[in-house]
Amino acid sequence: MTTDVTGDPTQPHTESEDLGWEINIPGHPARKDSPEYQKSRARMNQIVEGLEDPFYGPEPVEDHHGGALWLKDDDGWFMVRNLAGIEWSAQFCADPAKVDLLRRNARRLYALCPDAVQELGIRELLDTEITDAAGVQRWTDSICNASVPLPHAVHSAALPAGGGVHHYPSPVTEIVFFKRDDFQLWVTDQGGHDVAVAPVAARGSQDGRVQVLYAPEQSTLRPRLDEAQAGGNVLLLDADHPVARAAFARQYAEDSPTARAGRTDSG
Secondary structure (H helix, E strand, O other): OOEEEEOOOOOOEEEEEOOOEEEEEOOOOOOOOOHHHHHHHHHHHHHHHOOOOOOOOOOOOEEEOOOEEEEEEOOEEEEEEOOOOOOHHHHHHOOHHHHHHHHHHHHHHHOOOHHHHHHHOOHHHHHOOOOOHHHHHHHHOOOOOOOEEEOHHHHOOOOOOOOOOOOOOHHHHHHHHOOOOOOOOEEEOOOOOEEEEEEOOOOOOOOOOEEEEEOOOOOOHHHHHHHHHHOOOOOEEOOOOHHHHHHOHHHHHHOOHHHHHOOOOOO
């Protein structure tokens, strides 16, 4: 995967990758790490180093502007997320009044955890109304927004290296945090394109169908997915479809007579 930014960042320009997308970006100052961001990143790293968390740790992790709110109780630090996270470039279209709603939401939550407020040093940040671009920028790079620690594979990687949130829809990418290890979220269609699928029934139901959650423009499944969604429906693939079989391949292998014979719980 390669990334190409064309043009002066202070002027309207485009950004694209070899995944086949291109978006228009309003003109903005050239990006550099603000003092607020450097501070929040360092604090996030300190917190993550002490975590034994299958979701967000351990290092190395990347810093996602995803609306992080770090709290602390008797068991230590843990993270919840605000109603929305503000990506760095998204601050330039942000309405200060709406961003202030995020601040107020965070302040209400932190009222329940005053010790965390003191340790993070965010009392003044939480109490200062956001009314202009400077306030938006400060909030965007603060530890109350910019400090969701994600592994590269689920943050900025593109398939096949990983399904990062910067390339694929969050409702799909976040499945990786809670899915069973023997179900394959991302599978390759018959044209060699990566698509995301989910089961349609509970484990043990013997229902091998899958629902297509995401398919790139190049996939032959994409027109069928668009048509289904336009009609308010979902796209289901039969159990014998190659994509469905690939998604359940590990489960099929583990449930084979040979595998069952080797398990102590067989029979």
